[in-house]
Amino acid sequence: MSKSFKTFLKHTAKDFHNQSVNPPVVRASTIIFKSMQHLRKTQAKAKKNPIGGHYDYGRQGTSTTYILQKILTKLEESYHVFTTPTGFGSVFLAIFSVVRPGDEMLVADPVYSPTRILTENYLKEFNIHTTFYDPRNLKTLEKFITKKTKLIFVENPGSNTFEFQDLKKIISVAKRKKIFTAIDNTWATPYFFKPIKIGFDMSIVSATKYYSGHSDVMGGSLAVNKKVFNKVKLAEKITGLRLGPDDAYLITRGLRTxxxxxxxxxxxxxxxxxxxxxxxxxxxxxxxxxxxxxxxxxxxxxxxxxxxxxxxxxxxxxxxxxxxxxxxxxxxxxxxxxxxxxxxxxxxxxxxxxxxxxxxxxxxxxxxxxxxxxxxxxxxxxxxxxxxxxx
Ligand SMILES: Cc1ncc(COP(=O)(O)O)c(C=O)c1O
Known part of the structure; x- marks a missing residue:
């Protein structure tokens, strides 16, 4: 039976496990296997299906983070959702996954100020240069694109000044020029708008905000399409930017409402x-x-x-x-x-x-x-x- 998303959110426990109404918090560093063969078999399964919830070490996650990622993947209608310890961690992971020294980025002028500090100042030290475009005049966006432009980073609406951009125009320029796209969608969440569906490669939500809903937990989510999945997966592994199970539990609980x-x-x-x-x-x-x-x-x-x-x-x-x-x-x-x-x-x-x-x-x-x-x-x-x- 197909269910509306509102119903799905209330029944996540039934959908993902068969125990208590709320999924258990599984905390782990070491994961114990029955034998070395069992350990190797799990690793092989993880290699074959990297989004299947097969783990051999706690840093990769546990069933608690897996359940949250599955719920969010459904909400985003994306290929996968990575979960990070903060929303800003997801901003960093999105950029780190696709941008390399010598590359350039285009970023919306009224972006969240830590994102601005990261892109305008810090990344310059790594020879990554950012140009800020005017969200009210997307002609500036096209004008600033060079052969080195690797990523267009959008935030909609702009932090503090709340400008809304014509998002499909940005995507069509990016696709034409073969540039990756990321959007910070914290204001709306995919409940009101699903960026991956209209063609963004990556979509960030600070789970600290509406997902958890109770001002008592930090977290972030980075939804991706298939095109960027492997790049983000590698960057996630390298940085170790992964959400812990207690925070994942609180965010899953918040998502019910x-x-x-x-x-x-x-x-x-x-x-x-x-x-x-x-x-x-x-x-x-x-x-x-x-x-x-x-x-x-x-x-x-x-x-x-x-x-x-x-x-x-x-x-x-x-x-x-x-x-x-x-x-x-x-x-x-x-x-x-x-x-x-x-x-x-x-x-x-x-x-x-x-x-x-x-x-x-x-x-x-x-x-x-x-x-x-x-x-x-x-x-x-x-x-x-x-x-x-x-x-
Ligand atoms: C638009 C936006 N993006 C990202 C973040 C960062 O999220 P976090 O505080 O969870 O790191 C914030 C936090 O205020 C935000 O307002």
Missing amino acids: LDVRLDRHSENAKKVASFLDKNKKIELLYPHKKNSLNYKMWKKYYSGASGLMGLKIKTKISNSVTKFVNSLRLFGYGYSWGGFESLALHQESRETGNRKYMSLEKNEHLVRLHIGLEDPSDLIADLKQALRHLK
């Missing part, structure tokens, strides 16, 4: 967005305005929007932005997002990165809100009282 939570985050964010949109001091960075390019690009590829949004505020009295944020009572102040709770962050310039195209103008401020699962009318009331301080 991914659809329920994301639908609710989306509903709440929509209500908060329509309240904030009425405020003249705020430019809302969220796909909500039907005639905007961002909305059109979002609608073209996504079946829903998550709970993360930005507010661009123009004021000469910067202190009043701090006062507004500090007056919020139901929003926590802190990094990350994707948990059940609402969060607010007044972004500093170092957090928006050293951008070329998407930099803030004088007197512009960015506030990032994560809209959680609380009652949206309470969140709106809280924002309303705090916004009185914005001058």
